[in-house]
Amino acid sequence: MSHPSSSGDQVSVIPKSHTIWIPPPPNLPCSDLLKGSREDYIKVGIPLFQAATKGDWEAAKALLGHRPKLVHYAITENKETLLHIAASAESTKAVENFVKNLVNLMDMKDLELQNRSYDIALSLAAQAGNIETAKIMMEKNRHLIDISNDNRIMPLYMAALFAKPDMVRYLYDKSNHMRGDCWVNENRGWVLQKCVEAEIFDVALKIVDDYPNLAFKKRLLSNVLLALAHNAGAFEKKETYVFKIIMSMFNVKVRLHEKDTEAMQFLRKIWEKIVIMPKREIDDILRGQPLKVETYPSSPTKNGYYKTYLSRILFVATKMGNTRFIVELVRLYPDLIWKVDDKEKTIFHLAVRCRQINIYKLLFEVGAMKDLITPMKDYKGNNMLHMVAKRIKQKRLQHVSGAAFQMQRELLWYKEVEKMVPPKLRQEKNNGGQTPQELFTETREKLLKEGGEWMKHTSSQCMVVATLIATIVFAAAFTLPGGYNQNTGIPFFSKEPSLIIFVISDAVSLICSSTSILMFLSILTSRYAEDDFVESLPRKLVNGIATLFLSIVTMMIAFSASFFLLYNKKLEWIPITITGLAGIPVTLYVFLHQGLFMDVFKAAYQSKRLFKHTNKHTLYS
Template sequence: MMEKNESLRAIPGGGSEQKLPTLMPLYPAALFGNYEVVKYLYEKSNDLCDDDGWKPVTRSWFLEKCVEGDMFDIALKVVVKYPELGNEARILSMMAQKPEAFQEEKSNITERIIKIGFSVIGLKAGPLEKEPKALQLLKIIWNDIAKRPKKEIDDIMRGQREQINGRMAYPSRILFVAAELGNTKFVVELIRQYPDLIWKVNDNNQSIFHIAVKHRHEGIYNLLYEIGSMKDLVTPIKDNDGNNMLHLAAKSTQKKRLEDVSGAALKMQRELLWFKEVESIMPPTYRLKKNKDGLTPRELFTEEHQHLMIKGEEWMKSTASQCMVVATLIATIVFAAAFTVPGGYNQNNGIPMFNRKLTFVVFVVADAISLFLSSASILTFLSILTSRYAERDFVRSLPMKLMLGLSTLFLSITTMMITFGVSFFVLYHNEMKWIPISIGVFAIMPVVLYVVLQYHLLIDVIRATYGAKYLFKPMNQVLFYENPRI
């Protein structure tokens, strides 16, 4: 249609001169989130010029719908062309609610190779990740807002005043909405231009760091390590319920923040890691402070996580029991295979018939390794079943045992299948080699199936055991560097 009549893009529809301005076709396309149509029409729209019937209010509406629909590349073009539209506090508020929009765009493999090549010869090839369009848009908008008087900036950041439970409050504070959703890059960009935001508190007298602890957003929490000794002025702050930061770490978090962690035991471990981390930065006297309910942080943690601890014990025992059954079966099979070798024994001296064959040696070694590993797996899972299941056991002891048990079980399955496959190479070493080759290929399937089914659990256990030390205290600073890496 546009190819036959390009003027269609400028035909208004809806609205009226007396009530609402008429709308161009671009607006409903953006309203319904049709990115391809919006992109095509915008390229044909002459930058939303007045000659095509666009007005400041309709441009503003279009910009809002672009941001709302995650069409940040188009929104960026609009703001660059019409900088006055970026003054809208509503745009900033919408972007605060979109943490996923600020994820870095990964460069392709060619760009990565070029980057590595330049680094080898000592030249700088630029950042490996591309700066998201949303972040570019935020910088333009926030740079303009940050130039305004302090009172005006505070009013924008505070948001609309509403009545909640009989009292007036500001539930839509832009900074705290972003902190609650874990929009780290958004928060970092705001603080860079306006450092005073670090000290802001919400209606419950909580700073962004209290919110980060409450909702388990380590990206925002780690900013504490970049403000130096000033963090000692933030950590003791109490909210309206008498809770300090350690009390908030002791409270059970929302379920959605633990969905990425496998099993109740690892969820309990993550909660303990958070509590210990916050405890390490709190002044000693505040670790024993009581809230309005008369509970210390440790007492509150035990009370809030009692159910999760029970579920963690049940999950760990259930996993260990099932895996131990498999390990026992493997041990039984490979133990029997050690005395029923392929080809049998020489009737005169009792020596295996194929003892000089390399494939036979591989058979014996793989069988022995499988037996040792399955036995180790049985003992590891047995130790899990007989553990005390104290709180501290969930931090390192139980995850390490589970990781060891799963790893040895996987290796025992692998070596068992090697034993099985090699036994046919021993028997058919001279002719019909397609038989052992075919069986060997099929023998790989159980190993692959185990990896596919248990991969995520094993990786989560390894990450929980050895990756926990990288969860907090990041090496890279982000508040004062030109290109933050979060």
């Protein structure tokens, strides 16, 4: 089933319920305007609709003055009243004033009118997040908050469903924390789940505190944990944009000494209650609901079928890279590191498969147990090294720019896991008869080719620029500003500081551009073997780009210095202006290529630190 919004779009909002509840007929408004002549509807209904949408009270007032009963008439085919339309309109001062004036003309019962979807105007205001509109209606009729639709869905649920945090907080307080005859644990649980999905954790914490018995409903707990598992960002402490840029430039990670996020507080509160349950119930919660049935010939069951649980919470969190979530679960339930999914992979095998480095690095913290985990195989006989070798989805490499650096990252993963697994597994074949190295070479053939082409294309373009600069500065070295004394051969401005700056800058530019050419030439003549992408090619590229940048900077310095020689002090503003303009290409170069340069620099000089293990423990800190 679905719940129609006021615009006619179908939005799925109805939670699953295990109880049968037959709703009463909706409290519909009068339909006389819709049943009457079409001409009357065009003259009255359409102007009212437009006035409510724009907040044009004067236009509505003129019509309502002649026909005051229109305040409780339906003006749409879905049986929305004028208040329904205004409540769901974009919140502006004009709309708020419109609602205030309209409500003054209505009785309390008029505010309880429902459309065909059983929604009152407050429910539409809740899903739109129009707090001021909701306040106006609540002041007129405080019982509105307890009116549900045909599926016992309250306005509070609608606000949480459409992720309107301020509205949720307001309605939660006005509902007396969901107390009353209309509230049962089932619809309270719906609100809790939607608050978690919408990241309104402050209200979610209040609900758990107000209703501790909700923490013992397995299906609800499973859904809530699944929502948290999907949301890795909710557990990250917020940092300013500038702070992130500075830290990323220097590859520095700083752990901010702040209190835990509200998401973490919420997770701890419910997980502490889950872990004291019987083991079977914990496993049921973490496993989730079976979604489909598949048959795996390599691991048949007695009945010939295999239940697949695609919403296994621990493994969803692993795929999403939700490290803090997994750490929190494992702290109170260490045996989770041994759990396997439907394809017999542990969280560490899946972390390798999905390239979730922080979860993989937790292996360093489990001590000798890692020597028992790494040899484990999936249902197709793939060990952990096969997991690295298998073809990876392109979206897993989107954060790495360029095919060459993507190839490097894949090689680094392979070499890291190769050191982690027992030596005998490195040559072990899977059920398909392939060793990890054979599988890696086969699946990375295309990426290797694309990486080589990317390197060649980038080097060729940069080499053209470096050659042009070398040509210019070489010629400039023999045509000094002001010329030479024909008798002595000494430059006329030999004692001027500007000439010394010109000569030195020109020489440095020539040397740097020549070095850059040699670097790019060595890349073009490389054999492009797999191991070349690990360190050799990235370092050559970063050195080539760095010397090219330095040659551009020193060329501009030489260019600017020459004007200080040619103009006397009375016209000093000319060389100063030119020097300022000469900084534009340098600035543009930095601005346009900073992303590439940082990626190349990290790939060349910081890639080996990617899997570096620190003494600071995350798992059992």
